[in-house]
Amino acid sequence: MKRILFSLIISLMAITVCYSQINENFNSGIPVNWTQWSTDNITWTTNGTLGVNSTECAIADYSSNSNAGASWLQTPFMNLSTLSNPEINFSVALIGNNTTPPDVSLWYDNGGGWTQLNTWGSGITTTIDNSPPLDAANVTWVNLNYSLSSLAANTNIRFSFGSDFVNGGWVLVDDVIIQPGTAPSVNTLPYFQDFEGNSFLPQDWEAFGSNTNAAWQQSTTVGAYGNSDRSAFFDNFTTNLSGNFYGMRSVSLDLTNAVSPTLTFDVAYARSSAANSDRLGIWYSFNGISNWVNLTTFQNSTLTTAPDQTTYFTPSNSQWNSITIDLSQFAGQSLIRFAFENNSDFGNVLYVDNIHFYDANITSGIISNSTDxxxxxxxxxxxxxxxxxxxxxxxxxxxxxxxxxxxxxxxxxxxxxxxxxxxxxxxxxxxxxxxxxxxxxxxx
Incomplete structure (x- = not known):
């Protein structure tokens, strides 16, 4: 009896073990403490030559089937509360054996069931291999990073990589690392962003959306009022994205010493018709990660800068408007982050340029009361x-x-x-x- 009780205690202790970090390259196969599940009998295995740098990797092979299917590869439970700014880094390769490559998604379970965090397939490089078995020449690895800061308080949480097939194919995953991340920088006023840099989005900016089949882009031919040739834009015209939203989160700001914080930016937009009017929403968060609140939304007369047009909109130098938003209600906040969100209605192209956060109290009337x-x-x-x-x-x-x-x-x-x-x-x-x-x- 004592021996049985002792074994039971050991088993229970094993179940409740949580990892604080994960660094898995699958060189020894799928770890025994990782689990998997599929609705379509798709099994995650490993391949010894197709991984990053021709090493081993995890692979979900559905090339023998041209139908839709899904499977999930699940990490052991973790305690994220010990990590500062936790993040997940991993490499993925998506290969279709038909016209449509598969997708990869990230999920989490903290005791309340599985919740999807993000999906990447339509937003990253994918390839096609029409002649199984999979040829290494058709495997293109993409490195992905996702912040887990919004989940940092969880002491018992696990993650899952979803392979989502439309017409069969392969999903490969390698070099999964969950570890502390670097906290984004917090900027004091003034802060300017003109999207003139070679990197888009700019440093410490972040993309988000209802899915990843579209995103804000950098124009290299159009700038506000013709004063430059670069800006940020979202294409609501080419593809029907109605009902979806896609945004850019700005850098984090420290308004502790600001008296009259103010936001100005330049915008250009034309509807395709009165029935198809996209929206631009300005949102804010006091932690920069979650609990986003809508500050204001621009649509129709408050957004359009040119007449409706049924072709792809490219603004002239005079088809721009400058918008100013009083942020005084946030004066004194030590951390705040803003987001520019495009809500698509299959309208036309929306451009944003010269985003400027500043203290209006400092930039006016300072000369007359200056001591020096x-x-x-x-x-x-x-x-x-x-x-x-x-x-x-x-x-x-x-x-x-x-x-x-x-x-x-x-x-x-x-x-x-x-x-x-x-x-x-x-x-x-x-x-x-x-x-x-x-x-x-x-x-x-």
Whole structure:
């Protein structure tokens, strides 16, 4: 009797073991503490040569069937509460043996049943192999990363990789790592984003949506008011995506010292018809991950900048509008994140450019009450210059910023000084003046 009771206790203890991190490359096959399930008799096995760098990987092979099917490969239970900013990294290869490659999805179960976190198939590189067995030349690996921060409080949670087949094929998974991640940077004001960089989305921005069959893109031919050739856009025209939403989450912001935080951005949009009007929603979250709240939504007359048109919309230089949103209700927040969400109605193309978060209290009226500057800062009529008169003898670093956040002039002045601005395009500029004792932010 004692021996039986002892064995029972050991078994129960084994069931409740939770891992704090996972690093699995499947080089020893499917681990015994991983489980799997399928509605269509699809079994996850391993292959010794098709993995990343020709190593072993997990594979769901449904190439013998041209029908739809699904199977799930499940991790052991984990305790995420010990990890800071937990994230999952893994490699995947999706190969179809017909016209439609399969999809891969990520799920979690924390005791309340399985919930889907994300799906990637339509948004990543896929390949076709029409002649099984699978040829290594047709295996293209894609590295994926997904933040698990919204689940960080879970002490007993497991994850699952779903293989979702439409017309048969293969789903390969390798190098699964669940570990602490790097916390995204938190930016103070001002913050500018003009989408001029080579990477899209920009650093610390994040895509989200109701599915992954479409996403915001970077235009390399269209910029606000014709002042650049780049912007962010969403194509609601080419494919009917009605009822779906797709967004961009901005960087996280610290508004602790902001008095009148403000958001401005440029937008261009034309409907395809009155019956097909897409929407642009602005959302916010105090943790940057979950509990998103709608701040405002633009549609029809508050969004359109050009007449309806039945062809793909490309705005002219004059078919843009600048939108300003008062964020004063969030002044003092140490962490807030905003999102730009396109709600599709099979309308037309929506463009967004020059997203600018700033403190309106700082960028207006600062000259007259400055202690180290006189009011003698002004553009000189008839000349391409700006004159500065300082009331002290300190060195002053003067930086001119465009509304997109680029430094266009940087110079050091002492006492009086004149700066040549003949090479600047007409528009609004911000000047940051920094000396040994104070820092001033000025809008001209």
């Amino acid at each position: 500057l006189t009011s003698q800062i002004f553009p000189n009529p008839g000349t391409n210059s700006v004159t500065f008169n300082f009331s002290n003898q300190e060195n002053h670093q003067v930086d001119f910023y465009s509304v997109t956040g680029k430094i266009v002039i940087s110079i050091e002045l002492k006492n009086n000084g004149m700066i040549n601005i003949e090479n600047l395009n007409q528009g609004v500029y911000y000047i940051i003046i920094d000396n040994e004792s104070t820092k001033r932010f000025i809008k001209i």
